Each structure stands twice: as structure tokens, then as C-alpha cells.
Amino acid sequence: MGALTAGTVAQSGAQAETPAPQAKEDISPFTGLPAEPAPVMAVKLDNHPDARPHTALEKADMVVVEQVEGGLSRLIGVYASQQPERIGPVRSARDYNIEQLRMFDRPALAYSGAAKGTEELIQKSPLYALSNDTFPSGYVRDEAGEPPHNLYAQPDKILDAAPDASLSSDIGFRFGAEPKDGVPTEEAHVEYPSASTGFSWSEKEDRWLASFDGEPAENAKGERLGGKTVVIQEVDMRPSEINPKTPYIETVGEGKATVLRDGAAFDTTWKRTDAEGDTTFTRPNGDRMPFDRGQVWVVYKER
Numbered sequence: 001m002g003a004l005t006a007g008t009v010a011q012s013g014a015q016a017e018t019p020a021p022q023a024k025e026d027i028s029p030f031t032g033l034p035a036e037p038a039p040v041m042a043v044k045l046d047n048h049p050d051a052r053p054h055t056a057l058e059k060a061d062m063v064v065v066e067q068v069e070g071g072l073s074r075l076i077g078v079y080a081s082q083q084p085e086r087i088g089p090v091r092s093a094r095d096y097n098i099e100q101l102r103m104f105d106r107p108a109l110a111y112s113g114a115a116k117g118t119e120e121l122i123q124k125s126p127l128y129a130l131s132n133d134t135f136p137s138g139y140v141r142d143e144a145g146e147p148p149h150n151l152y153a154q155p156d157k158i159l160d161a162a163p164d165a166s167l168s169s170d171i172g173f174r175f176g177a178e179p180k181d182g183v184p185t186e187e188a189h190v191e192y193p194s195a196s197t198g199f200s201w202s203e204k205e206d207r208w209l210a211s212f213d214g215e216p217a218e219n220a221k222g223e224r225l226g227g228k229t230v231v232i233q234e235v236d237m238r239p240s241e242i243n244p245k246t247p248y249i250e251t252v253g254e255g256k257a258t259v260l261r262d263g264a265a266f267d268t269t270w271k272r273t274d275a276e277g278d279t280t281f282t283r284p285n286g287d288r289m290p291f292d293r294g295q296v297w298v299v300y301k302e303r
Helices: 096-104 115-123 155-160
Strands: 040-047 064-069 073-079 108-111 128-131 139-141 151-153 187-192 197-203 207-212 229-235 235-240 246-249 253-261 265-272 280-282 298-303
Touching: 040 096, 073 246, 096 115, 096 246, 108 155, 151 197, 151 298, 187 229, 187 298
Parallel strands: 040 108, 064 298, 108 128, 229 298
Antiparallel strands: 040 073, 064 073, 139 151, 187 197, 197 207, 229 253, 235 246, 253 265, 265 280
């Protein structure tokens, strides 16, 4: 008998093994980094100077900066890839958050509470709304801080109370190599009447370093906050029908957006057709704008 070759049965009767195909690696649709699908939790965060520094904001997949009454800024941290022990400080929700967060389907929403009319809408919405008022066991007060800036969410307890929270899935972001026609940019700012959010490009850290009201944004460990991609999304901010002093940020529609990545700025158009739809970012040539892989910041700017 000649020598055995691939596919030939040996005298022992054993067949040559075929290598098993490698499993496809799960990628986060929020960051473009390896991560298994996981329950989505959105946390409304205080951004008053007395509330800083923030705890576990660096572990969010996405950070959203929004304008509230008085021209101040608030934040939303969107978590799925990582689940910190606690997140905060936590503050109140607004009526527009219902429509905004539906692009995640049915996420858990952690917040301190809301005005009466707004709270009724949130509780009737499809969101897993778990506030300090309705689910106090999901939160803790930090005795070292001063109220109302010392409330912290406990993600494990909140997610246990939201067993059917939607898993991370495509919301319209795309990730890939940097296009070559960006405009070199070192700094960008978004101004609200009583607050500002800034970003400066760090070649050393290969990301955009964030600042609030002209001061470096840091976490509770003294580490600088910032993202690999920053989206400055131009939106309408009409008065809320429930509280006219509060802006209702229109996240369904379309408009201009500037995407910052790799030390460059790119003009894009954002579009979202309905509350359950994705938000897409398209370049002038019709291609989808690729984000850099890592934490994404979205800052709403009034147009």
C-alpha cells in the first residue's frame, strides 16, 4: 500500500480530522471593539461643576452631552460592554429621552426622577424606567458628597430589575479606516448659554480629550476623559410641551454633523427616520462615515 494522503483512511480506521471553523468574534455596535451582546443601560448623569468628577464615565460605550434648562449641560452614559460597580452622580430625566433612547429598543434607564408630567410619560413608555424614586434599592448616596450631587446607580441591581432589557445591537454607527480627506483639527467646542464642552486632539493618547466649562474633564481617579470619535450633531431644540423652560431635543429628523477622529474633522449628514430607527452619518459622497474604534461622544448643538 502506498503512503497515506489527506482523506485516506488509515489501517486503524481513524479518519483525518478537519479543523473546526473559527467562531466569528462579537463586535460592539457602539464602539467597534470586541464585546459580546449585553443588556443596554442608559444613565442620566449630573454635569454641574459640584458633581464632578464623574464615576465610571470612562467605562461607557457612549457619552452623550445634552442641554437642559438654564443653558446647563447634562450627560448620558450608555453602557453595555462593561458593567461598573457604580455610576454617577445621577440626575433627572427629560421627556425627550424617551424618543432618543428608543433607538436602543428597550434599554434600562437609570435616573434620579423627573417632573410629574415627564415621569408619567417615562413610566408609560417602553423603556425600563428605574429611577431612585421608583426603585431606590438600585441607588446609593455617597456620604462624602452634597445632595443632590451624590446619588450613584448600582448597575447590577438595576439590570436585575430589567431582565428583558434589550441587548446591544446596530444603531447605525459604522467603524473603519480614516478617510483621507478630513480637515486637520486640533480643537472643537460646543457652547450652551451656561456651559461649554470642548475637545482637544492628543497625538500621544490617540484620542480627543474632553473638557467641561474650560476645565479638563476627569474621572474619580483623576484620569482624563475623552473619546476616539466625537460627533457634534446639529439639532432643533424647541421648548418642551410639559415644561417650556426645558429644551426638547429633536433626535428624529436630519441635519448636519461634524465627526472628529484621528485629529481631523469630517462634514456629514445625520438622519433618523423614526424613534425606533437608526441614526446614520453620511459623507458628501454618499458613503457612510466610519468612526474610529473606541468610546464615542455625541454632543448636541442647537442649529
